[in-house]
Amino acid sequence: MDYKELGDKYILHTYNRYPIVLERGEGVRLYDDKGKEYLDFAAGIAVYALGYGNKAFNDALKKQIDLIMHTSNLYYNEPACLAAKELCEASHMDRVFFTNSGTEAIEGAIKTARKYAYLKDGSTDHNIIAMEHSFHGRSMGALSVTGNAHYREAFEPGIGNVRFATYNDLESVKKLVDDKTCAVIMETVQGEGGIYPAEDDFIKGVRKLCDEKDILLILDEIQCGMGRTGYMFAWEKYGVKPDVVTMAKAIGNGVPVGAFAMTEKVAEHSLVPGDHGTTYGGNPFACAAVREVLRQFEESHVVEHVKELTPSLTKALEELKEKHDNVCDRRGAGFMQALELTVPCAPVIKKAQENGLIVISAGANILRLVPPLVIEADDICKMQEILDKALTEA
Ligand SMILES: *Cc1c(COP(=O)(O)O)cnc(C)c1O
Numbered sequence: 381m382d383y384k385e386l387g388d389k390y391i392l393h394t395y396n397r398y399p400i401v402l403e404r405g406e407g408v409r410l411y412d413d414k415g416k417e418y419l420d421f422a423a424g425i426a427v428y429a430l431g432y433g434n435k436a437f438n439d440a441l442k443k444q445i446d447l448i449m450h451t452s453n454l455y456y457n458e459p460a461c462l463a464a465k466e467l468c469e470a471s472h473m474d475r476v477f478f479t480n481s482g483t484e485a486i487e488g489a490i491k492t493a494r495k496y497a498y499l500k501d502g503s504t505d506h507n508i509i510a511m512e513h514s515f516h517g518r519s520m521g522a523l524s525v526t527g528n529a530h531y532r533e534a535f536e537p538g539i540g541n542v543r544f545a546t547y548n549d550l551e552s553v554k555k556l557v558d559d560k561t562c563a564v565i566m567e568t569v570q571g572e573g574g575i576y577p578a579e580d581d582f583i584k585g586v587r588k589l590c591d592e593k594d595i596l597l598i599l600d601e602i603q604c605g606m607g608r609t610g611y612m613f614a615w616e617k618y619g620v621k622p623d624v625v626t627m628a629k630a631i632g633n634g635v636p637v638g639a640f641a642m643t644e645k646v647a648e649h650s651l652v653p654g655d656h657g658t659t660y661g662g663n664p665f666a667c668a669a670v671r672e673v674l675r676q677f678e679e680s681h682v683v684e685h686v687k688e689l690t691p692s693l694t695k696a697l698e699e700l701k702e703k704h705d706n707v708c709d710r711r712g713a714g715f716m717q718a719l720e721l722t723v724p725c726a727p728v729i730k731k732a733q734e735n736g737l738i739v740i741s742a743g744a745n746i747l748r749l750v751p752p753l754v755i756e757a758d759d760i761c762k763m764q765e766i767l768d769k770a771l772t773e774a
Pocket residue numbers: 481482483484515516517518567571572600601602603604628629638
């Protein structure tokens with residue numbers, strides 16, 4: 381069966397897929413339908429943090445399937461209650477709402493901020509400050525705060541009252557704030573926009589500004605959270621804390637699940653019964669996945685592992701930058717890294733694939749490396765070797 385042909389015929393054409401049919405994974409390696417092996421430095425876009433074929437993870441899912449997969453949110457269930465407690469403890473938040481995706485987590489965060497402001501002054505004309513080059517998802521609310529005009533254009537009007545500031549430019553945020561600002565939303569490390577970590581002064585300045593004006597700071601940690609930067613959540617490095625955080629991608633390690641979480645203060649003054657809901661969100665199956673992810677993070681010291689190996693990864697990438705004229709920058713945090721090229725990266729990605737390495741892009745000329753968090757030093761060497769070849773050949 382030619383699955384490329386089949387997919388091209390029946391799947392709505394919203395993605396230009398690479399001509400690879402992935403069949404299975406083992407550890408940090410993927411195999412296509414022809415048995416070709418790939419070292420994976422994409423993790424299904426920063427999702428499969430614990431690698432493939434993780435027996436304890438799969439067993440936990442199987443066990444939950446045999447008990448019950450779905451109950452609706454009209455009742456309590458054990459995995460949801462425990463996952464909520466454990467996720468709150470891991471994120472230092474107080475209340476969590478489980479969703480099925482990242483974009484839904486953003487929707488919930490936006491609704492939380494609007495309700496919080498509404499309860500203060502009874503008006504419905506509040507604005508949100510978002511960042512240029514941000515990415516928050518494809519549903520209408522999340523799209524409206526995504527700082528990429530090209531993604532938004534055909535789908536306007538969005539939710540309205542969204543203003544875009546320049547990332548890492550505190551003055552640009554201050555200029556946009558007024559009495560009707562209910563939230564500032566940003567990624568702690570911008571992902572799709574090209575892997576830009578927040579600068580220390582910037583994020584601290586935004587936090588201070590939000591505190592002064594009782595504006596909610598929403599940090600989108602869907603990509604950069606869950607250990608990816610060498611911290612459980614990327615904000616920890618800066619010593620700031622958001623009022624609302626959005627999570628997804630790695631929290632389910634492949635099971636579709638997201639969440640938004642908030643402090644008790646925000647929870648007490650925002651969403652109440654009837655304000656928000658989801659049929660699937662936080663079902664026992666998804667929450668069993670979240671629980672097992674958190675358990676393994678602790679048991680295997682995943683965050684510490686990322687921190688420990690980050691210098692090796694950055695060193696490898698710096699060496700590639702030094703060696704190749706077509707690499708002009710290396711930046712990132714932890715296992716969320718970018719090589720900016722002076723040329724389009726599509727041919728490099730193709731060459732890497734041919735040589736058995738999966739990498740992705742974040743913009744036309746930015747190579748993005750977001751490997752499973754369980755890669756080892758020799759995987760980094762192998763990546764460097766293949767990317768070296770791909771950068772030479774392409
Ligand atoms: C992937 C991503 C989203 C959207 O998540 P989906 O699960 O694709 O809806 C939102 N924000 C950031 C930072 C992301 O990387």
